[in-house]
Amino acid sequence: MQAELLKWTRTFAITWSSQFAYRADFIMQVIGPALVFFLVKYNLWSSLFHLSGISQIQGYGQTQMLAYQAWVFLVTLLAQGYNNMNLSEDIRLGKISTHLIYPFSFWKFQTARFLSFQCIQILVAALTLGILVAFDLVEIPNWDHLAMGLAICMSVGVLWFVIAYVLGLAAFWLEETWVLRVMFVLICNFFSGAVFPLEIFPAWLRGILVYSPFPYLTSVPVQYLMGNLHQSVGSVFLAIGFWTLVAWAVAYLVWKNGMRNYAAAGM
Amino acid sequence: MISCELVTKNFRIYKKPGGFAQSIRSLWSREFHDTHAVRDFDLQVKKGEIVGLLGPNGAGKTTLMKMFTGIIVPTSGQLRVMGYEPAQRGIPFRKKIALVMGQKSQLWWDIPAIDSFLLLKAYYEIPSSDFRMRLNQLASVLQVEHLMDVHVRKLSLGERMKMELIASLLHRPEIIFLDEPTIGLDVISQKNIREFLISYQKQHGTTIILTSHYMADVEALCGRIVLILEGRKRFDGPIVDFGALLGREKFVSLVFSSSLDRQPAEWESYDPQWNLERTKVELRIPEKNMGAVIAEILTKFPVVDFYTEKLPIERVLETLLAKPQLISTMAQN
Amino acid sequence: MGTIKKYLSVYREFLGNSLAEATTYRLNFFLVMVMDLIFYATSLGSIDFLFQYVTKIGNWDRDHFLFFISFMLAVDHLHMTFISENFWSFSGDIRTGKLDFVLLKPISGLFICFFRLMRPGTVLNGVVPWTLLIAFGSRLGFGFWSWVSLLPMVLLALALMVSIEILITLFGFWTISSYGLNFLRLQFQQLARYPDFIYRYYFRKFFTIFVPVLAIGSGPVQFLFEQGLPGLTLWAGGALILISALIRITWRKGLAAYESASS
Numbered sequence: 020m021q022a023e024l025l026k027w028t029r030t031f032a033i034t035w036s037s038q039f040a041y042r043a044d045f046i047m048q049v050i051g052p053a054l055v056f057f058l059v060k061y062n063l064w065s066s067l068f069h070l071s072g073i074s075q076i077q078g079y080g081q082t083q084m085l086a087y088q089a090w091v092f093l094v095t096l097l098a099q100g101y102n103n104m105n106l107s108e109d110i111r112l113g114k115i116s117t118h119l120i121y122p123f124s125f126w127k128f129q130t131a132r133f134l135s136f137q138c139i140q141i142l143v144a145a146l147t148l149g150i151l152v153a154f155d156l157v158e159i160p161n162w163d164h165l166a167m168g169l170a171i172c173m174s175v176g177v178l179w180f181v182i183a184y185v186l187g188l189a190a191f192w193l194e195e196t197w198v199l200r201v202m203f204v205l206i207c208n209f210f211s212g213a214v215f216p217l218e219i220f221p222a223w224l225r226g227i228l229v230y231s232p233f234p235y236l237t238s239v240p241v242q243y244l245m246g247n248l249h250q251s252v253g254s255v256f257l258a259i260g261f262w263t264l265v266a267w268a269v270a271y272l273v274w275k276n277g278m279r280n281y282a283a284a285g286m
Numbered sequence: 287m288i289s290c291e292l293v294t295k296n297f298r299i300y301k302k303p304g305g306f307a308q309s310i311r312s313l314w315s316r317e318f319h320d321t322h323a324v325r326d327f328d329l330q331v332k333k334g335e336i337v338g339l340l341g342p343n344g345a346g347k348t349t350l351m352k353m354f355t356g357i358i359v360p361t362s363g364q365l366r367v368m369g370y371e372p373a374q375r376g377i378p379f380r381k382k383i384a385l386v387m388g389q390k391s392q393l394w395w396d397i398p399a400i401d402s403f404l405l406l407k408a409y410y411e412i413p414s415s416d417f418r419m420r421l422n423q424l425a426s427v428l429q430v431e432h433l434m435d436v437h438v439r440k441l442s443l444g445e446r447m448k449m450e451l452i453a454s455l456l457h458r459p460e461i462i463f464l465d466e467p468t469i470g471l472d473v474i475s476q477k478n479i480r481e482f483l484i485s486y487q488k489q490h491g492t493t494i495i496l497t498s499h500y501m502a503d504v505e506a507l508c509g510r511i512v513l514i515l516e517g518r519k520r521f522d523g524p525i526v527d528f529g530a531l532l533g534r535e536k537f538v539s540l541v542f543s544s545s546l547d548r549q550p551a552e553w554e555s556y557d558p559q560w561n562l563e564r565t566k567v568e569l570r571i572p573e574k575n576m577g578a579v580i581a582e583i584l585t586k587f588p589v590v591d592f593y594t595e596k597l598p599i600e601r602v603l604e605t606l607l608a609k610p611q612l613i614s615t616m617a618q619n
Numbered sequence: 620m621g622t623i624k625k626y627l628s629v630y631r632e633f634l635g636n637s638l639a640e641a642t643t644y645r646l647n648f649f650l651v652m653v654m655d656l657i658f659y660a661t662s663l664g665s666i667d668f669l670f671q672y673v674t675k676i677g678n679w680d681r682d683h684f685l686f687f688i689s690f691m692l693a694v695d696h697l698h699m700t701f702i703s704e705n706f707w708s709f710s711g712d713i714r715t716g717k718l719d720f721v722l723l724k725p726i727s728g729l730f731i732c733f734f735r736l737m738r739p740g741t742v743l744n745g746v747v748p749w750t751l752l753i754a755f756g757s758r759l760g761f762g763f764w765s766w767v768s769l770l771p772m773v774l775l776a777l778a779l780m781v782s783i784e785i786l787i788t789l790f791g792f793w794t795i796s797s798y799g800l801n802f803l804r805l806q807f808q809q810l811a812r813y814p815d816f817i818y819r820y821y822f823r824k825f826f827t828i829f830v831p832v833l834a835i836g837s838g839p840v841q842f843l844f845e846q847g848l849p850g851l852t853l854w855a856g857g858a859l860i861l862i863s864a865l866i867r868i869t870w871r872k873g874l875a876a877y878e879s880a881s882s
Contacts, residue, residue, distance in 0.1 A: 044796050044799045062817075063813065073672070073673055199650065205661055352879050357877070359875050381725040383723065390715070390719065390720070394636055397636055404632055405633070410725060
């Protein structure tokens, strides 16, 4: 038991230190997205209202739109940060073989890395929230609400992790998996409401999206944190849980088939 | 060909102790250290020479090679290769050199080798007729004609190494730097590559600088040896002198059919090393009386086998790496 | 003349090798195409959705905006097909020491580093942005000179974008890991995807003059919209020359600092 725990903490620690190994990168990773948010998104939306001479789009005035964008930023940090770049590289270069002989399963290894990464992200998000509040961009809801929001984000994070895992596993068949990942991020950004609120989408498209996992990745957590969600928290968790299970099942099948391939290739 | 005076190369590294807290601390405070990869190095190489650079891992051999080829810039010192300053990386200079690294590949991984060769043809502006002739020649000597259209990643290590050699020789370099060209190869492939290099060098008179951890490579190829320890030159001279560095003595192992209880008194001076069962002994015999001594032993004792152990340079190198202080004492003699 | 011929023949080999490589992995070849198409669809879609609720942004209406987006997609298409792969491989070249071989070759190292890899699969995708450019150009009533200068202007924008990105990427000599630099590069691409007047005054000035990413699209497109030669278009050309000079200096300094990964 204790030995098992040690395996987890060491994996956790090594991910943690590799995050800090390249100083400039780490700072960029933390400050970069925040700067982009302030300089670009803020800029873009505030001048859009100004230049077009309208006061609101689908119920979003300038203040609400900026708040929406700020929450999107926070949710993305917490729920969609993990990209698991290393997984496909490990598979492609045959490094996975070393994990296969370790007495610590590959899946556990990946999970420990993910947890380590999430911890850093929570710190970064907390810091960012502080700054956003200081600039009067968002209002902190009461603490219970915030804690529940964090819980929703974390569960979305798990869903995202499983999806990233599936995409990374595609390396068993594909030379480069970043194509798949970029494709997914593009689609997800657009359909999850990260670009702008889903209310701006045509009605027919919104009708379809309700049956997909996309709104749960960004739009739903954001609406919850802004206090605009017309859906019970229970049903949100239920839906996220459902989609996580689906992704998990896919991951399981992909891993099984991939391993068969991998072993057959004798890499 | 090469003239190198007081060349030094320093690298800056930073150290980070293990652990969480130290990781975070390393964000703002870092301890930098200068390491001397090469120190005050002097070397003169004449045209057509084959020089072997010897030394343990991290001694600075590869760093030296990279400075000779202009890949990295010396921190200080004077360096000329064929009259050019490598760090300037002039086009005429680059056309006359080649570097083969056993651990790195210059071939495009996902396509057949022939495509990489065609690219090199364009790089070095090799006329089509020359290109075809050289390629055919090299491919037939190295016996890889049938592999030209095979994807590089599908080649065995030995085959790939042959392709790397072809890639480096197509433009007829005047000087070739070989950094562990036989690393990881099986005995037969090693031998093939060595024999190829010897005949190629004979034919073209190319200057070759070689590093290798296989003494057989060095023994077969190099007329001259340069020993590097911790970035400094510790020996530079003909290979025969290197082999004799620890004295002109031969190590002879003798195996007997039954254990020998008694040791002849005259063996005392040969520093005998017995095995536990006393069926095998190793003697260090001066070269000049070896014939007589062995003949005598063969007649007097039940010898079933005897052999002189290892290549002399391997023995010398092993001893020197274990006790580097031996060199300084020798220098005084 | 001889030099140009040499570089052209080398480039032909690059093209051939990339094609050979790309066709080896057919699935990837196909996926990259699809990825680009998704990107086009989402970029155009978001602007189109937005214009359901607004009629004008500044002086531009929907057609102006969609023309601009298509223009940037055309630039992006050429960038993706002929250049972008190289930016990703550069840091790998440094970290693995693959750059060693590049430096040995008797040809400009910059040329090998940034023009070696291509994605021939996406050439066909060009149909989309160019069809859109022609469609929106006609709706905007383009004159003769606008049509003639359309391709040169796309190339000017591409050249400026590529030179800015090369300059950024070269800092990999010092940072070694490329995460931050690639992040920066992608964010600049993002900035350039919208016309400059969208951004507020100081921000706009900074990213036009000091880091001329807003000149990439807005400079050339202004030339196509207005007749005559707007200052911003001139600046796009001037910035290109200036950055090219900076690239040469940075490359030289970078090589002096290059330590070559130990084998």
